[in-house]
Amino acid sequence: MNRKTALAAAVAAALTLGTAAMATSQSVAQASPTTKPGSGFQAMSTAGRLAAMDQAGKEAAATAKALGLGPDERLLAKDVLVDNDGARHVRYDRTYRGLPVVGGDLMVHRAANGKVTSTTWAHEGALKVAGVTPKLSTQDASKAAERSAKHVEEARTSNLDSSQLVVWAVGKVPVLAYRSTVTGAGEAGANTREAVLVDAASGAVLDQYEVNPEISGTGNGVNVGQVSLETSQGGSGYTLTDALHGSTVVYDSYNSPQSNPAQNARTFSKSTNSWGNGSTSSRESAAVDASYGLAKTWDFYKNTFNRSGIRNDGRGAPAYVHVDNQLLNAFYDDSCFCMSFGDGSSQNGNTPLTALDVSGHEMSHGVTAATANLNYSGESGGLNEATSDIFGTMVEFYANNSTDPGDYYIGEKLHMGNGYLRRMDNPAADGNSLSCYSSRAGSVDVHYSSGIANHFFYLTAEGTGAKTIGGLSHNGTPCNGDNFNGIGKDKAAAIWYRALTTYMTSTTNYSSARTATLQAAADLYGANSQERYIVSKAWAAVSLGTALPDPGGSTGSPSPSPSGSPTGNPNPGNALTNGDFEQGATGWTQSANDITNSNQQTPHGGSWYAWMMGYGSANSETLAQSNIAVPATGSPKLTFWLKVTTAETGTTPYDTLKVNVNGATLATYSNANASAGYVQKTIDLSAYRGQTVNLQFAGQEDAYLATTFLLDDVGIG
Numbered sequence: 001m002n003r004k005t006a007l008a009a010a011v012a013a014a015l016t017l018g019t020a021a022m023a024t025s026q027s028v029a030q031a032s033p034t035t036k037p038g039s040g041f042q043a044m045s046t047a048g049r050l051a052a053m054d055q056a057g058k059e060a061a062a063t064a065k066a067l068g069l070g071p072d073e074r075l076l077a078k079d080v081l082v083d084n085d086g087a088r089h090v091r092y093d094r095t096y097r098g099l100p101v102v103g104g105d106l107m108v109h110r111a112a113n114g115k116v117t118s119t120t121w122a123h124e125g126a127l128k129v130a131g132v133t134p135k136l137s138t139q140d141a142s143k144a145a146e147r148s149a150k151h152v153e154e155a156r157t158s159n160l161d162s163s164q165l166v167v168w169a170v171g172k173v174p175v176l177a178y179r180s181t182v183t184g185a186g187e188a189g190a191n192t193r194e195a196v197l198v199d200a201a202s203g204a205v206l207d208q209y210e211v212n213p214e215i216s217g218t219g220n221g222v223n224v225g226q227v228s229l230e231t232s233q234g235g236s237g238y239t240l241t242d243a244l245h246g247s248t249v250v251y252d253s254y255n256s257p258q259s260n261p262a263q264n265a266r267t268f269s270k271s272t273n274s275w276g277n278g279s280t281s282s283r284e285s286a287a288v289d290a291s292y293g294l295a296k297t298w299d300f301y302k303n304t305f306n307r308s309g310i311r312n313d314g315r316g317a318p319a320y321v322h323v324d325n326q327l328l329n330a331f332y333d334d335s336c337f338c339m340s341f342g343d344g345s346s347q348n349g350n351t352p353l354t355a356l357d358v359s360g361h362e363m364s365h366g367v368t369a370a371t372a373n374l375n376y377s378g379e380s381g382g383l384n385e386a387t388s389d390i391f392g393t394m395v396e397f398y399a400n401n402s403t404d405p406g407d408y409y410i411g412e413k414l415h416m417g418n419g420y421l422r423r424m425d426n427p428a429a430d431g432n433s434l435s436c437y438s439s440r441a442g443s444v445d446v447h448y449s450s451g452i453a454n455h456f457f458y459l460t461a462e463g464t465g466a467k468t469i470g471g472l473s474h475n476g477t478p479c480n481g482d483n484f485n486g487i488g489k490d491k492a493a494a495i496w497y498r499a500l501t502t503y504m505t506s507t508t509n510y511s512s513a514r515t516a517t518l519q520a521a522a523d524l525y526g527a528n529s530q531e532r533y534i535v536s537k538a539w540a541a542v543s544l545g546t547a548l549p550d551p552g553g554s555t556g557s558p559s560p561s562p563s564g565s566p567t568g569n570p571n572p573g574n575a576l577t578n579g580d581f582e583q584g585a586t587g588w589t590q591s592a593n594d595i596t597n598s599n600q601q602t603p604h605g606g607s608w609y610a611w612m613m614g615y616g617s618a619n620s621e622t623l624a625q626s627n628i629a630v631p632a633t634g635s636p637k638l639t640f641w642l643k644v645t646t647a648e649t650g651t652t653p654y655d656t657l658k659v660n661v662n663g664a665t666l667a668t669y670s671n672a673n674a675s676a677g678y679v680q681k682t683i684d685l686s687a688y689r690g691q692t693v694n695l696q697f698a699g700q701e702d703a704y705l706a707t708t709f710l711l712d713d714v715g716i717g
């Protein structure tokens with residue numbers, strides 16, 4: 001299955017494809033310095049080299065087959081030299097199931113008539129590797145590399161990203177290996193770097209060598225401006241291989257079809273480490289955008305969520321720029337574990353689709369595929385798209401690039417007719433996207449149903465009302481006329497990421513996404529947190545569910561003070577220990593930390609009370625005390641003060657609080673018993689006269705809409 005998750009909706013499909021003319025005016029890397037006169041090679045013009053590389057790319061698949069390579073192996077054209085007599089020498093790099101093959105390179109020699117005359121192999125023949133699942137963890141590999149690094153003192157691997165999987169084909173038998181980069185003091189200074197290759201099964205060191213520390217290049221992108229890039233040394237110069245971010249390689253797809261962006265692909269390589277010229281006149285400029293954007297996305301996930309790449313395995317996904325012709329789209333394809341970026345069309349001034357938020361968007365599709373794997377249709381498809389918009393936006397904020405400051409617009413750098421592709425504060429402003437949940441959500445294009453979750457995210461982060469963010473006007477436009485402040489984008493993103501990775505599945509719909517985020521907010525900030533409350537408000541503001549009760553308790557429902565309301569110990573003859581909770585948890589056994597003096601709710605007396613339930617998702621809790629001596633005379637009673645607040649409506653008891661004595665339920669309260677203030681409850685215990693009993697309050701909530709039960713001043717006497 002070739003499942004692609006694209007950036008744009010139908011916009012690209014309406015385009016007529018242009019002709020596949022190779023623009024000879026485009027500046028490219030100069031011919032490799034090894035192309036010296038006098039070595040038997042032709043002097044090649046830029047156009048000639050382009051044509052030769054193009055041909056080598058087109059021949060790659062057939063060449064692999066003719067050479068007997070396996071179905072898991074790919075050849076990527078790296079360089080072409082042409083002899084004076086027209087014979088060609090094509091250098092290829094090899095991948096195995098997407099992993100770089102160290103020692104997989106080869107040179108195919110062709111006569112002027114195209115016939116293969118011989119092949120020079122680094123490792124002859126097809127590769128057979130037992131599998132690409134390592135036995136060793138990346139951490140173990142990093143540790144082994146640190147121990148073994150010879151050239152550096154105080155060796156350290158800064159993070160997981162320093163170990164990446166490769167196929168090591170230098171020896172006779174190819175093995176899966178980690179290539180770790182270790183840094184420390186050494187011959188090249190304080191930041192000498194050493195590569196250590198470790199067998200991914202046995203941990204044995206396969207090779208180690210010093211790495212040139214000067215690998216930061218400079219780039220000038222179409223969308224991102226002047227930036228620094230992580231590149232690698234290769235061949236006679238540099239390549240756009242980002243060794244610090246999982247060896248992410250940006251390739252020139254060279255107008256390969258969307259169905260196979262690698263078809264004519266070639267590596268970007270040149271003798272200087274300076275890339276692009278800030279405009280599309282250089283094929284490198286869009287590659288600079290992509291290399292930078294994917295590195296920033298990697299760093300965002302790494303530094304924010306400690307996630308090491310799309311699949312959290314330290315491995316970068318290759319990216320292809322210049323895919324297809326006049327393509328006003330970009331997409332992630334999980335089947336090739338790769339990303340494709342079009343060059344844009346006349347509709348957007350031929351601006352490549354390589355803006356920062358687009359790179360973040362596409363790589364985030366990979367993260368979704370590796371986690372919740374939300375089906376790309378119906379409501380789950382909208383959530384999939386929204387996830388990419390949310391994290392694409394977060395990447396833009398994270399990068400803090402003055403050429404493209406953070407905002408909640410998607411693709412605002414792409415010169416679209418109305419100035420953007422989508423906006424999260426007011427999705428419906430584009431004329432197609434949904435701002436509010438409705439039954440249509442499952443039947444519109446996923447790029448339009450994403451609006452609901454985008455809107456939810458914006459409102460959670462920024463709240464309602466007008467704001468200028470990143471120089472652009474934003475206006476949180478709730479569907480229910482509510483107004484509230486947000487919790488900030490970092491907390492909102494943490495909640496979404498946790499919901500995505502922990503509580504969403506392929507079939508999650510909007511209703512279950514709401515539950516997932518409420519659960520994530522409870523995990524991160526507490527069931528009774530303001531954060532979780534705002535999440536519920538933001539969902540309600542996009543017409544999904546009802547807001548939870550305000551845990552701040554600040555809104556005008558003061559508890560009434562019934563006459564004779566006790567404070568402190570309500571009952572001198574109380575058989576319970578600490579029935580008023582003023583000694584905290586003393587005497588009680590609780591399944592959650594329900595006994596609290598939080599000022600977010602009001603106690604009935606004193607400052608402590610028990611706060612049970614209020615999750616808005618399926619949950620249960622108990623609060624109990626045992627060995628209670630019920631008086632042997634008179635009419636013993638259990639009394640307590642109860643305040644029920646709920647987001648439920650109607651009298652059906654969805655969420656309940658049971659009062660159990662010795663396992664028998666003597667009373668049940670529910671959302672139907674909601675009250676503005678505390679109400680005293682009395683339960684007859686005559687049947688237990690003179691007995692030693694256990695008392696338990698047991699709360700239970702269903703999957704939707706919270707009900708909170710507050711208990712205080714409990715007495716038995």
Ligand SMILES: [Zn+2]
Binds near residue numbers: 005006361365388
């Ligand atoms: Zn998308």
